[in-house]
Amino acid sequence: MNKSPLVQCIGISAPPPSLQDNTADIDRLKRAAAAILQQEGGGRRPLSVPCARLGPVAAAFRSAGFRGAVVVNILPAGIEIVDFLPAMAPALPVMALDLGTTHLEAKLLDLQNGSTLAAGHIENRQIQYGADILSRIHFATRSRDQIERDGENEGLLLLQQAVIASINDLAGELAAKAGIKPAAIRALSVSGNTTMVHLFLGLNPYHICREPYIPLVNAPDPCHAVELGLNIFPQAPVWILPGIGSYFGGDLISGILVSGLDQAEATGMLIDVGTNAEVVLGNRDWLIACAGAAGPALEGGVARMGMRAAPGAIEHVAIDTATWSLNYQTIDNAPAAGICGSGMIDLVAALYLARIIDIRGKFRASPVPESAGHEHFLQQHLLREEGITSFVVAPAAKSADGRPVVLSQIDLDAVMRSKAAMYAILSTLTSQVGVEFAELERIYVAGAFGKHIDPRQAITLGMLPDLPLSTYIPIGNSSLHGAERILLSAECRRRSMEIGRKITYIELNVNQEFMIRFSGSRFIPHTDPNLFPSVPVFKEDSGAGDA
């Protein structure tokens, strides 16, 4: 009971009814449960039994001889008794879900001991209606005319049904792995961006992407699984991590929870890069956040050869300028299918250090080879087609689909915009509160970006501030981890609400300072190289900042 998980199994023993003690079954059970809960520090909170559970709970209580265990949902408005078992449950399976735009990732936990029962992921079936958030918002809010023309249901309903079906599939898969029925899953926690949460609840996302960017709801109250058509235990509470705004969802609150930013004495930073870059700065006294488009080039949405961190994605690239050789590594060592964010950063940093691109991120018009090896390397890797220069990372012979994996000038420009946006976001945010980068002891980097990225190369690009590498701490899929913690601890549930109230959100879409900083960041590493003492600046490039 210490951490007070969202769902608990509590031993109960009540005196059997008699003529002298003729309280009704449910009232008898509530009386016994209230006494235990109060003993265990739950205080006198409203205790209820949902209408649909009165019959089954009373029957189980009676047939077990008025002793056994109740399963209770610990909710903000009170405690719900949703089941009665003849003995303490050996396990109390619950599901934590990272509700991603492209993928759903979930973990089945046992709330009795916090252990993991199963884990897995599945594609978000909403993809059929739109690859990214904006196209889904568009699909959800199609006009009546469009809907009638296509003879389809309302877009919002289709999107909700798609994500619920995906979750039900994933729950079924995880339950099978754990050897239980999906109906044995006693709770679901959901961490996702604001749009995904809206579509999950069937809520109109129209205003999310329109100034002043107002979600329909930030902190939805918990509901029962059955209300959303989920196939888990019907009265399983569905707990959604609260968001702060249209571009700052519960997935970020998860990141803050997992990093502990909201509890630290020292000021720290959290960076989460997906389609957007979302950044939080703060400590136990204050939190400030912003979000901006910095990710697309690194995620596959913009760069032609870009892709998510999936098997076949080139995740690391190195160019050895001593031997003029290129090495790359793909995820799962599969044939190269594209380049993911970390590979893109490695590659562009390497191209800069190999002086194949200049500080503006442009392929040099005619690099002068310094050696035969260098010349051979350039011949082998540089490609000029229709006036556009590209860099061949993996030749056709080694690629997954028989076409070379290349980075074109167009892709490069997109990466440069992304890296500039990222640094502009970070520096705008710190400047808002007068904090220097050097004051930050820890910078938590969430998600696949944090897991795969090499901070050294990101610093070389001028994407991340030039700090000791130990400052950067990858925290993995913090959206999923946050969803797990919410299930496990009342303190985390309290903190998630508290963070929502405490955080100040800065809208960068309309921030002048951001635009100025963005311009200054469109060079490698920066217009002001003094900001990046660890990054070499090449003589022939000096003055290019004026170009």
Next chain:
Amino acid sequence: MNKSPLVQCIGISAPPPSLQDNTADIDRLKRAAAAILQQEGGGRRPLSVPCARLGPVAAAFRSAGFRGAVVVNILPAGIEIVDFLPAMAPALPVMALDLGTTHLEAKLLDLQNGSTLAAGHIENRQIQYGADILSRIHFATRSRDQIERDGENEGLLLLQQAVIASINDLAGELAAKAGIKPAAIRALSVSGNTTMVHLFLGLNPYHICREPYIPLVNAPDPCHAVELGLNIFPQAPVWILPGIGSYFGGDLISGILVSGLDQAEATGMLIDVGTNAEVVLGNRDWLIACAGAAGPALEGGVARMGMRAAPGAIEHVAIDTATWSLNYQTIDNAPAAGICGSGMIDLVAALYLARIIDIRGKFRASPVPESAGHEHFLQQHLLREEGITSFVVAPAAKSADGRPVVLSQIDLDAVMRSKAAMYAILSTLTSQVGVEFAELERIYVAGAFGKHIDPRQAITLGMLPDLPLSTYIPIGNSSLHGAERILLSAECRRRSMEIGRKITYIELNVNQEFMIRFSGSRFIPHTDPNLFPSVPVFKEDSGAGDA
């Protein structure tokens, strides 16, 4: 707000969203509502919006320009925002329901001002599955074999569907009368006996009629109308008056609420006679209650010519022994179809005073006529068939079906048992707490029994204690009135729960003292005539007490 009705409409005005104030629509609405509710003394109670209402409420809030009125359910676990209106609702219709075994009686109230919008009643469709409570419990708990043999659904489900359909019909009828749609009904309060409440909720009533007579639930938590298949506003709270035990339901709590027994300084009594007689004794400091079978003979279940208080029922009978004439009055002056409880009591008292029956309630073998009129009267009214004496109240020519309305010795015996049971219940209860009848300033008499009965005749019979007639106060359909009060006032909701906790219930089915008192009460007026100084005792009957 003073009385705090169950559902309220509260004016709200929120600042429109901006880049500086980008709180989500629902969170904005909750913030504004919380401020108003706190101002109005609601304190900081959990405020939630049910999942299914997020979309509609947010859309209405936005399209009204962030000002208008919220409709809120004031529930024990917190306050629910269930709707948003562009302006204060002109009316807030809610339905109070007396959930009777044979009839449902309801009133549509406007919670904005407490006025009545419509009233009506309907037969309980459960009657097709059983006329009385016991036969319905039997039908609800039929064995699997029986159900399969009849090829029907589970009895419990059929009974629940029948009562829900009856309520939906009644709601539709009342809504039509008031010129609104049923979906505009914002709440339902239900007052009924314990079995009716179980069947309404689809709960197994098996143990209600089996020692130790334990209901499945006494105080169900409020739920939403949609959960029970009711056709009113889906998120209308359904508030059920709590019961105390199998034979003491929410209808009695209603009676206590309406009589104010639980708030009075002086000890009073409440009598409700339906199929059972239910009696409560007490004051603001303590309440004691019991129930027993005293009604059937008065309700049509036992006496052959007995019937409910409906058109054609003989409700009053008088015998003028000066002129030897009999007068009776039927409800609505319709042709006589039977005798209802009050008529039965009048008749038996009159027969006693006319010395046609003796103190044991037996027709005298051969009364000696005192005059020609007397002789004619006896010839006209006394009937002897197959050794059984009957008294003709209405001749065949004046009856509804061409058959005379008569009271046979068998009916008379049943009335005697009922009257004895009633007095035994009252005297057992008072003796339990050492209260004398004379100490009671007020005796509230609920229901049709209270409305139609002449306390003078009931005293003559020895059914009610021999107190000044002004002691007896009819309170009408207090079950329905209680359901109304629950909707109108938080104080009444609080009292209804408090009464449940405060009341001590005595099970008469196993009470020895009751059996002794029952035997002593099987004479007119009583074995001990000193208990009834106002009732004449006839000489020739003296000593009959030993018979």
